[in-house]
Amino acid sequence: MNEIAEVIERKAALLQKGDAEAVLAYYAPSFVEYNLAPPLRQPTTSRQERVAALRAWMGTFAAPPRREVTQLEITTDGDVAFATSLDCLSAVSEGTPFQLWFRVTLGLRRIDGRWLVTHEHESVPFEMDGSFRASTDLTPATEPR
């Protein structure tokens, strides 16, 4: 359990350091990825392409984004685990600071003694008022309990 939490916290910290290669070392070579951005499922690409894409994304901000992991809950047995959390991304885009809260589910497997992410699902909900607007302004503080 602690080992899995450490993987999740470490890769958040490595993102803020801007180390794309070290972040992706916590992922299996191929994993099922449901991203904030389209398509429904990210196409399978090589590690090198993933590192380049993560680096390019970080390059769109003034500094590498900060990722805060909250409400982390881990369920595990043997060599399989899944983890849920509400994460906050803080960054400065084109001179404007922003924060985005989103839901994260990770699936992990222990492979050769190391816990690796084999599935990542990140999302925000969308408004059911006919606008089809993504709910990018939610925070856990404003949630009903």
Added chain:
Amino acid sequence: MNEIAEVIERKAALLQKGDAEAVLAYYAPSFVEYNLAPPLRQPTTSRQERVAALRAWMGTFAAPPRREVTQLEITTDGDVAFATSLDCLSAVSEGTPFQLWFRVTLGLRRIDGRWLVTHEHESVPFEMDGSFRASTDLTPATEPR
């Protein structure tokens, strides 16, 4: 593995039958729910309230919606599993038929010999073109591979 796939296919079939109680019998009494609709995380409610909410939702359509589960992948060890799929909901809303493709991650635990859903994460991505529009018109057929 087969038992878990059966849970997932059965609850999709039960939805189409309009049996809210039978659908929710496959869920643990309390589970971490990240829904298509806000908030970020659904508040914890009783089984009775969940059944009533699911029934009310089904009542907004001409007939109970059809849920197709595709690209199902299950990872399991011992009494824990997670499952990923791309699902399609088909229904008729206010006289107009619609289809919605979305991503689904389920976390499951075997409790007293029965596999139950303890986590559900359903979502669509959103457009990164500044519109913040939820991507409700994607299909797996139009995905890059």
